[in-house]
Amino acid sequence: MNKLPVTLIVNGREYKLTVDANERLLDTLRLQLRLTGTKEGCGVGECGACSVILDGQLVNSCMVLTAQCDGARVETVEGLGTATKLHPLQQAFIDYNAVQCGFCTPGMLMAAKALLDKNPDPSEAEIRQGLSGVLCRCTGYKQIADAVKAAAREEK
Amino acid sequence: MLGFDLYRPRTLQEALKLLAEFKGSARVLAGGTDLLISLRAREREDVKNIIDITSLRVLDFIQEDDSRLRLGPLTAHAQIADSPHIRQGAGLLAAAAAAIGSPQIRNRGTIGGNVVNAAVCADTVPPLVALGASVKLERMEECRWLPLEEFITGPNRTRLEADEMLTEIAFAKLTATAGWGFTRLARREAMAIARMNVAVVLERDSRGRVVTARIAPGAVLASPARIPQAENILLGQCPDEALIHQAGQAVATAMTASGSRWSTPYKEPAIIALTERAIKQALEVEWR
Amino acid sequence: MHTVNRPVRRVDALGKVLGESRYGADLRFEGMLYGKVLRTPFPYARILNIDTARALALPGVEAVLTAADIPGLHTFGTVIPNQQVLAKEVVRYHGDGVALVAAATPALAQQALDLIRVQYQELAGIFDPAQAMAEGAPLLHADSPGNIAAHHVLEKGEVEEGFARSDIILEREYETQLVEHAYIEPEVAVAVPQAGHRGVTVYGSIQNPFSCRKALSRILGLKLNEIRVIQSFMGGSFGGKDEIMSALCARAALLALKTGKPVQMVNTREESIREGYKRHPYKLRYKVGATREGKLMAMEIKIIADAGAYASQTPFVTWRSVVQATGPYVVPHVRTNIYGVYTNNCYTGAFRGFGSPQIIFAQESLLDELAEELGMEPLELRRLNGFRQGSVTATGQKLDNHQVSLMEVLDKAVEKSDYLAKRRQYAAQSGRFRKGIGLACSFRGCSLGAEGVDATGAMVSVQYDGSVYVYSGLAENGQGLQTIFSQIAAEELGISLERVRFMETDTALIPDGGPTVASRSTLMGGNAVRLAAAKVRETLLGAALEKLRAAAEELAWGGDRIWVKADPSRSISFEEAVNAACAKGELLTQLGWYKAPRVSWDDRHGQGDAYFTYVYGCQVAEVEVDMETGYTRVLKITAAHDVGRAINPETVRGQIYGGVAQGLGYALLEEMQQHEGEIKSLNFDEYLIPGICDMPEIEAIIVENPDGYGPYGAKTIGEPTLEVTAPAIASAVAQATGRRLRQLPLDLERVLLGRSLQKERYKRREGGC
Ligand SMILES: Cc1cc2nc3c(=O)[nH]c(=O)nc-3n(C[C@H](O)[C@H](O)[C@H](O)COP(=O)(O)OP(=O)(O)OC[C@H]3O[C@@H](n4cnc5c(N)ncnc54)[C@H](O)[C@@H]3O)c2cc1C
């Protein structure tokens, strides 16, 4: 198996890395960069816990090879906000009790961000469509959808 | 995940050259939403070399001329679903692309991958068949075109040679008078593989008689095809409820004639309904 | 009350939205190795030989272990310790592990597994509980005649006489499916050898740190105080991260102790589903007798539960079933027999609901069917027979020590959902899409009941700057326990929630408080926290009295202050009270220990006061069925639940929405495919759980009847929310389609054809879409 040089811009910071040909973006983020906010729930594109924004597009980072991402910009939950300056989505997730176990939360947040980046004023149906690639087993989704709606209002 | 060597050619020529060199041991990697899954499941031990084509922007296009639409294989489902050209000229394809997986999968998965992977339930295939699409296959210094129905020969089987790449998908745009329908059945609302789907294109004359009918179901036959028996029922007629039902039955009959599986007792009545609804959509009549 | 009964924000939400909270897989230690387990390819086989030499020779592999390397016993289990951490002579199900590897990278560990050679002699497995119970069936566990893992009986009154006095008798069979917890986080364990002395510390997604520690002690041959189990953030559990975690932790610990290095083991989703226990599939036979007017006279029930390969929680799960099998209805004459039976299938155990979703599906469907036979509205039948204050349950327990609120939840759900009008409206429909509405209700015993010893502890420690630690023996599994417990401590101490810090459960710091199961955390653990905080408050009060020169009854607490009621200007801050107490050398750390009130049980007749209190719930489901494809959409769920008191209404709502989602999956989508002991739906592409677009509008109605036992009157909410959803949906589908389905789930095939095709799927060895 060959190794490839890759330059990644993750949350605005540039990394020059060498990766195995079969290394997934998810593993690079979690193991090499220690950005463990992005989670793995299935490894096959179904649960969305690994969702990140790659060059402006929401993707499952378990379904992308890092070597495919040379020069790409990656946004993860760690780049969303900080404890003192939360992103409106993060604040809304707290306020609307959209977090239970929290394992789907990073994926949900990134899916919601990708949605609002493209469509700042989504309908309930559009919110649900936008989040449909992330599974949550705890919340029944209602408070999550409510939080995204509130964050959209907030950002306006 | 299986181990492999990864190549990132900068030009199509380079990619084709690699394919030619590696003979059967290489695969093209597009969105990876099928290929990476099988590599992770350690299903493709024969694949030693992966040729990543995602940076070949020449393969990522939607072009429209007077009568035809041409798509690069790297066009992602999300692009197809959102493209005004496709919504106008091939609405059923846009509808199918919009129904695939999730936003994540639609951003990443490509039409080329969907076609070459050739799953029986691939959502873009029935619309492409109903649109009469052909695929362009290129190898070093050579290229050929095949109608899609000929290209896909069975479940996950195509006529793609080891050194060939799919480089374009093209079909005639629907005329302004054509109607289309696309229906799909899955176990849940989103993120669910289609159990069956049906694509229909109908054209009618000024008196409402069907002059062109193209009906292509998915996950019904081993390889994609139109169902002439169903189309003939509609041709020359002003379809009413009974006729539409007959057409649905003709699709079901074609399915059962091709063999019986565990799911047939369910699929038989369900495909009738799906076909009827797709036809009604194409006729723009209420089907609920 | 200033903190309790309010929708405060979750105390653990901030770290989670920042992506900073550390789950098991996020942990990393210096020199950490990666462990993997090799599992059997056969559901039932004798192990003849294991050759690990080639795996050991692989550079980067640091240990390869088999059952022969286990220092202690190779089995564990809460009730009947017959589960194997690694199979020794025989593998009993497709998830059994046979060998372990620790290597420098996960890929190397996987490579090493491929190099282990195991010789098996395949044995003829038993995959049908009825066959396992049959005379002469081979025994899967030598000490369990008839392959019976559990058998509970309940005898009340004279059943034969009850039937004799009935005008109508109905006999029905129902069946429920194998279901996966499907928490989004797969299991993880990290074991770290303790420096300087014998012992090991284990971190991970551990639902019950104390049962885990007990299993480890048995397997590793270490004392309890040589094992420290610390819970990481949990990515969901729902009852599912108990035995599987004991096994995973033990394996990681075996490898860590062998290599002297930290070892992390992370299951893939496929491994998690293959090995993890599931919800018991039940086959239920109900016979019911009633008078023409609809009075229930007698029920005779026989239930067979597939326990799979190991006992796990089967004895307790089936016990809850036997107690609640007749539902929240007065039935004078009852005979129930329930059997948990060993097979070579995937083993089954604790799962939110714990033996109730199955029986409630059957009993509520049965009541609907009876109503139909009687020409009655199902609601009326329930009003006629449902528990009221002072009613007597099937176990002979008189319900008089708490508010019996069945009628209240029923009325509220019916009213809010407009049930009666819609029921009439949907009675006669034609067309391709048909709607239906249905309801289901339940009662549920709180906490463990007569199942076992029921006591738990918590520690509240006030620091000299006025900040507070709370430690609990029960664990946060995502349900919001940290927040609830912090709220209770804050309430009791009259301080703001921000002062309170909840510490992760650590077996070294707090006494064994039993398992976090049976929705017992708020009731039991909440009481323990309250007791601990009250003791500290007592000490602080002493100090405040001196400072304010007032008598205890004259003082008021709240908002981080203590003041004299008559003269609020005479006040001190919480810090001042703390300082004063510290200056006197007082102890501001206290342990609270709460023992559940007495319950009783007579095993021979299944009679007694099974639980010390109960909750009641009712859900109404409205559906639309596509009559041509069987596709069912749930349009709305109205859920009314008596929670005693909602310590945090937002958390309660979250539990209702989440429970309904799982109940909806149970009703329509979820069925783990298993053929001859082999699990077929190994990932979320095959095992479908509800996504956001499948969820209907949910109207949550919180009913509050404070309970004498609960902290501030709080009881429980986690499980009741899930258990009534499926029967309510089934009832609505029956109205829409005019056909009652007696098997879950109501998938496309069952709804359209009235029967399942899944069994044929594997017989014909064909796949396809
Ligand atoms: C969670 C999930 C949900 C899904 N849902 C759906 C769904 O609803 N409907 C549906 O139809 N599909 C679905 N899929 C399948 C998949 O997303 C689609 O088939 C997708 O279009 C594949 O495209 P890709 O670019 O990802 O292909 P890849 O995985 O990159 O490639 C697939 C195959 O095609 C070959 N290939 C790709 N491009 C070319 C080319 N230009 N020339 C030659 N060979 C090529 C590859 O070598 C490989 O063999 C789903 C997949 C996942 C993981």
Ligand code: FES
């Ligand atoms: S881990 Fe990537 S989608 Fe589940």
Ligand code: FES
């Ligand atoms: S909060 Fe647990 S999976 Fe979503």
